[in-house]
Amino acid sequence: MKIKNIVILIVLMLKLFTLHAHIHSDSDSTKQSFKDRLRFFMGAGGQIGGPYSNFSLHPQIGYQITPKLTTGIGANWQYFPYLTSYSNIYGANAFTRYLIRPSVFSQFEFQELNYINQWQQYAMLGLGTIQNRGVYIAAYYLLLYPSNNLYRAPYFIRFGMCF
Numbered sequence: 001m002k003i004k005n006i007v008i009l010i011v012l013m014l015k016l017f018t019l020h021a022h023i024h025s026d027s028d029s030t031k032q033s034f035k036d037r038l039r040f041f042m043g044a045g046g047q048i049g050g051p052y053s054n055f056s057l058h059p060q061i062g063y064q065i066t067p068k069l070t071t072g073i074g075a076n077w078q079y080f081p082y083l084t085s086y087s088n089i090y091g092a093n094a095f096t097r098y099l100i101r102p103s104v105f106s107q108f109e110f111q112e113l114n115y116i117n118q119w120q121q122y123a124m125l126g127l128g129t130i131q132n133r134g135v136y137i138a139a140y141y142l143l144l145y146p147s148n149n150l151y152r153a154p155y156f157i158r159f160g161m162c163f
Contacts, residue, residue: 037064039072041136045158054080054150055076058094058158068099080150089115089150103130107138113150120146126158134162 128138
């Protein structure tokens, strides 16, 4: 998938959720400014142990459409020490996060990663918890991944901060 397709996907997601927010907006949330609705997430994650350990960073910026729904974009950087010449992988992502309860969220994320000069697509669905001071941990299951899946499993754990 080319960057153009990612941009189209992000625009369509934002349009869909903006329409949803317009239909279901509360009087309190409409008083917030654009800046007050921005959310920042700094995620880290990976798999530890065994021959396929990896580490990743996922900074993301989102727009809070409703008090429970946030959508946005982010960057990906991943380090895979078991790979020989292409151990640094980079890319972009688009995500939608929904608060099920004040401390529990679900998240859908689409990633486009450059590995061996080829763009690979990943789609994942996760469930996580947000603790005090914005610390979160989440488990994700891969719904879409290429045959040479970098994660080496259909699941992974991510942790980070949100503010």
